[in-house]
Every structure is written in structure tokens, then in C-alpha cells.
Amino acid sequence: EALGRMVRSSTKGAAKSDEEELRDPSDTNLYRIPFAEASPTDRRIRGTGLCIQGNHGSSTHKGTLAYAFDFRLPTGTPLVAARPGVVAATAGHFNEGGLEGKLRPRANFVAVQHSDGTYARYFHLRRQGVTVEAGDTVKAGQQVGLSGNTGFSSTPHLHFDVVDMLPEDTCVLKVVDPENVDTPILTLPAVIAAFSALFPRHAATVPAKLVRAEPADASADLTNIDKVRGNVVLIERGGCSFTTKARRAEEAGAASMIVVNNNKGPELFSMGGTEKPISIPAVLVASEAGDLLRDIVQEGSKLRLIIRYSDGFLRSRNWQKYAEDAEPGAEAKGLYFVANTQPIEFLDNGKTVVPSVGAIYPNHMPEGNNSALPDGCCVIS
Structure with a gap:
């Protein structure tokens, strides 16, 4: 087991209610926002849930990473499965974040494989922030980890994408x-x-x-x-x-x-x-x-x-x-x-959305209705 593609963790994620499942789990193009809604104060003042980089982002979402999303989240924010699946791989032992090239492969993460063979990847988790084990079956909305700032990252956030294959x-x-x-x-x-x-x-x-x-x-x-x-x-x-x-x-x-x-x-x-x-x-x-x-x-x-x-x-x-x-x-x-990222849509507040920079999720708060705009110099991945 030590030679598998993952690190084992003893902490299980707690299952959410049926109401928090995707409306149609068989729809392979719909995902739920992969974290819970923050308080109004955290959303408006701190920008919790703010999309700071979206598809074809000017910072790092280019080429094979074009269809990815970065959300500003304080360290320790619970992350939840965006779609049902089986945990395929995790890493939770890294403890450093920054913009040095050597940190690119050193982000803690969870990868969940879906029924169509694709993988959802949740990156930059905090040290020991993985709350599921490889092989676990997870429901949409079930906790899989805690956000952080490990790997190639300049600010606490979640990088989320869906890919067709793991390295x-x-x-x-x-x-x-x-x-x-x-x-x-x-x-x-x-x-x-x-x-x-x-x-x-x-x-x-x-x-x-x-x-x-x-x-x-x-x-x-x-x-x-x-x-x-x-x-x-x-x-x-x-x-x-x-x-x-x-x-x-x-x-x-x-x-x-x-x-x-x-x-x-x-x-x-x-x-x-x-x-x-x-x-x-x-x-x-x-x-x-x-x-x-x-x-x-x-x-x-x-x-x-x-x-x-x-x-x-x-x-x-x-x-x-x-x-x-x-x-x-x-x-x-x-x-x-x-790792070819796939274009995806989210089901948010009854509507299908592609998160846009400057808006806060879940329960979409449009750009202009919040005071926590993206940092212009923020480099994220």
C-alpha cells in the first residue's frame, strides 16, 4: 500500500445531505462549487470564494491548464467533492508554498476519479489537510480536504480542474x-x-x-x-x-x-x-x-x-x-x-455557470457587488 499512488489518511470526510447532491449525477458536465458558502462578512470583506483566475487566465491557466479555476479561500476552508467518484490519489505531507520553481510539484492535493474516467483535482491543500483516503467512494458535497497555500502559490486558495489522466x-x-x-x-x-x-x-x-x-x-x-x-x-x-x-x-x-x-x-x-x-x-x-x-x-x-x-x-x-x-x-x-484540463460547468443556485474572475461563489455574487477584488499582482496556479 505504501507504493500506491496516494498517501493514506485516517480522517474520513463527513457525508452531506441528499439536497446537496448534484441535481443529475449522471450529467457528466455539471459540478457543484467545491466548497461551502462563507458568511456574508467573509464574502464581502475578505473575498472568500472569489474567483481570482478562471479559464484561459493570464497568469498560469494556459495551454493544458486553460480550463482551470482558482478561488480565494482562507487556509482551513472545508473542500467538498464537486461530483461523485472514487478518491484516486492524494498528497498531504508538503508544508511550503511560494513562487520558487521547485515548489511546482509540491502542492498537497486530492484527485477524485469520476464514472467517465476523468479526474477532479483539488490543489494547494494545507499540510495534513486531506480528509479522505485513496479508494474511498465520495458523494458530491462530501468533504475531501482543507484548503491551504502549499506548492507554487502566492496566496491561500483552491486550484480546481478536471483532467483526462493523471501523470x-x-x-x-x-x-x-x-x-x-x-x-x-x-x-x-x-x-x-x-x-x-x-x-x-x-x-x-x-x-x-x-x-x-x-x-x-x-x-x-x-x-x-x-x-x-x-x-x-x-x-x-x-x-x-x-x-x-x-x-x-x-x-x-x-x-x-x-x-x-x-x-x-x-x-x-x-x-x-x-x-x-x-x-x-x-x-x-x-x-x-x-x-x-x-x-x-x-x-x-x-x-x-x-x-x-x-x-x-x-x-x-x-x-x-x-x-x-x-x-x-x-x-x-x-x-x-x-493532464489535459476539460471545459466544465458548475450548477450554482439552480443555474449552470462558468465562474468568472471577480465574482464570488457559491450562490454567485456578481463582480461589482463585492469589495474584495482580485489582487492585480497575485500569481496563482
């Missing part, structure tokens, strides 16, 4: 016994690097031996080339850039590269870099997965790895886009398009 859905590592490759001993989530070469698309990938890099973080040229050549090399994060690690693994003759995150917890993201694409596949795994993979490297272990795209990724339009961008010699554009 962890792109790739899997299967630990197998070569004598029984059809029954994996472990299946671990991984995320493909922005500069990665293509993996073999077919499922019948030949199991490969896993070896550790020397030095472990590839901060210098690898010294165990004889062991690395033709195998999957396991490299620790830190010491040098991701692309430098990949280049050194490539020069040592590795078949592919796995980088182990040195941040404790489930943090996964697409490793980036500005150099030209690498000729070998490369993925990132969470720190807990690295603990198990190191055990597999032990001398005499007969266990092997199969690294492949997930079935869902291969069936998606994201695969086609990735394959185009990953052609040899192409510019490394990254896998950020994997």
Missing part, C-alpha cells in the same frame, strides 16, 4: 520472476521524463536486470559500466540535473534509467530538462518505490523489471501527442499535456 497513469514498472512474467510480484507507478525516448509499445517487453549506478546519484561519470551496459540503471535524485543523469546512463550503455525521488512521500512528476532528447527511456519513481527497487538490486537476485506504458495511456489521445513529441531529434516538450 501516474502513463507508465508502470512490473517486478517479475523471469520464470513467470505474466504474474508480477509488484506493480509500481512511474512517470515518464519529458526528455525520455519511447518505450517499446507492445506489452511483451523483455524483462531486464536492475543495477545501481556508481556513484549512486550519477553526479560523475558512471564507474560500473560493465554492470550497467544493457541493463536498467537505478539512480538517486540529487547531485546533478536529470538530463545529466540520463546522458551519463546513456553513455554507459544503459537500456533505460529509473530515478528515485529523494523527497519522502508519493511525489511524482515528469522530469524536465533543456537538452536535446535522450536516446534511452527514463522514468521517475517515488521514494518508497525506490526502497523496494534497491532490495531487488541485491547480489544474486533473480528478479527482473518490465517497464511499459499503461494500457490507458496507449488508448488515449495523449499517447499520440507524446509519440509525436518524442520522435528522435524532436524538441523535448515534456509530458505536461498528459
Whole structure:
């Protein structure tokens, strides 16, 4: 369970009344506002519930994040499921927020999968602010967390969007016994690097031996080339850039590269870099997965790895886009398009709305009827 796509939490969200459910749960385009209405004072004076960035926002809602919403919420505001679903992934251990690039993947969040396969994502929750567990079934209106200001964020708020796929859905590592490759001993989530070469698309990938890099973080040229050549090399994060690690693994003759995150917890993201694409596949795994993979490297272990795209990724339009961008010699554009935000509408006070900047929700208070307008210099994500 420690190797799943989520952090477990012992606090359950409280279910809301039937009246708070969506009018028509089968309508996949309608969502409820993902937080409760604040007091009149908080709404008018503090701007609680104010939409500070909407679709195609000038700050960060561009490209694949075009259909996203940011709502100003004081830290600790209860967040509720905008639509029924199953909790797919969470992170609640981060405690820092700001505008440093390193904080982009370090926002606490909850992701809820809906019946049509899409995911609602609730970002920037406070530390230990996740109130559901992975695998929980939630109703629309049921509490899923508490708002905060973690990750790439300059002010306490909720970033809400709906996407077609999570980064962890792109790739899997299967630990197998070569004598029984059809029954994996472990299946671990991984995320493909922005500069990665293509993996073999077919499922019948030949199991490969896993070896550790020397030095472990590839901060210098690898010294165990004889062991690395033709195998999957396991490299620790830190010491040098991701692309430098990949280049050194490539020069040592590795078949592919796995980088182990040195941040404790489930943090996964697409490793980036500005150099030209690498000729070998490369993925990132969470720190807990690295603990198990190191055990597999032990001398005499007969266990092997199969690294492949997930079935869902291969069936998606994201695969086609990735394959185009990953052609040899192409510019490394990254896998950020994997999370394609979807245009959505909310059911608010009996009407369907697309939240607009300067208005307060729920129970829409139009722009001009409140004194808490957006900060012109506010940068949010």
C-alpha cells in the first residue's frame, strides 16, 4: 500500500445531505462549487470564494491548464467533492508554498476519479489537510480536504480542474520472476521524463536486470559500466540535473534509467530538462518505490523489471501527442499535456455557470457587488 499512488489518511470526510447532491449525477458536465458558502462578512470583506483566475487566465491557466479555476479561500476552508467518484490519489505531507520553481510539484492535493474516467483535482491543500483516503467512494458535497497555500502559490486558495489522466497513469514498472512474467510480484507507478525516448509499445517487453549506478546519484561519470551496459540503471535524485543523469546512463550503455525521488512521500512528476532528447527511456519513481527497487538490486537476485506504458495511456489521445513529441531529434516538450484540463460547468443556485474572475461563489455574487477584488499582482496556479 505504501507504493500506491496516494498517501493514506485516517480522517474520513463527513457525508452531506441528499439536497446537496448534484441535481443529475449522471450529467457528466455539471459540478457543484467545491466548497461551502462563507458568511456574508467573509464574502464581502475578505473575498472568500472569489474567483481570482478562471479559464484561459493570464497568469498560469494556459495551454493544458486553460480550463482551470482558482478561488480565494482562507487556509482551513472545508473542500467538498464537486461530483461523485472514487478518491484516486492524494498528497498531504508538503508544508511550503511560494513562487520558487521547485515548489511546482509540491502542492498537497486530492484527485477524485469520476464514472467517465476523468479526474477532479483539488490543489494547494494545507499540510495534513486531506480528509479522505485513496479508494474511498465520495458523494458530491462530501468533504475531501482543507484548503491551504502549499506548492507554487502566492496566496491561500483552491486550484480546481478536471483532467483526462493523471501523470501516474502513463507508465508502470512490473517486478517479475523471469520464470513467470505474466504474474508480477509488484506493480509500481512511474512517470515518464519529458526528455525520455519511447518505450517499446507492445506489452511483451523483455524483462531486464536492475543495477545501481556508481556513484549512486550519477553526479560523475558512471564507474560500473560493465554492470550497467544493457541493463536498467537505478539512480538517486540529487547531485546533478536529470538530463545529466540520463546522458551519463546513456553513455554507459544503459537500456533505460529509473530515478528515485529523494523527497519522502508519493511525489511524482515528469522530469524536465533543456537538452536535446535522450536516446534511452527514463522514468521517475517515488521514494518508497525506490526502497523496494534497491532490495531487488541485491547480489544474486533473480528478479527482473518490465517497464511499459499503461494500457490507458496507449488508448488515449495523449499517447499520440507524446509519440509525436518524442520522435528522435524532436524538441523535448515534456509530458505536461498528459493532464489535459476539460471545459466544465458548475450548477450554482439552480443555474449552470462558468465562474468568472471577480465574482464570488457559491450562490454567485456578481463582480461589482463585492469589495474584495482580485489582487492585480497575485500569481496563482
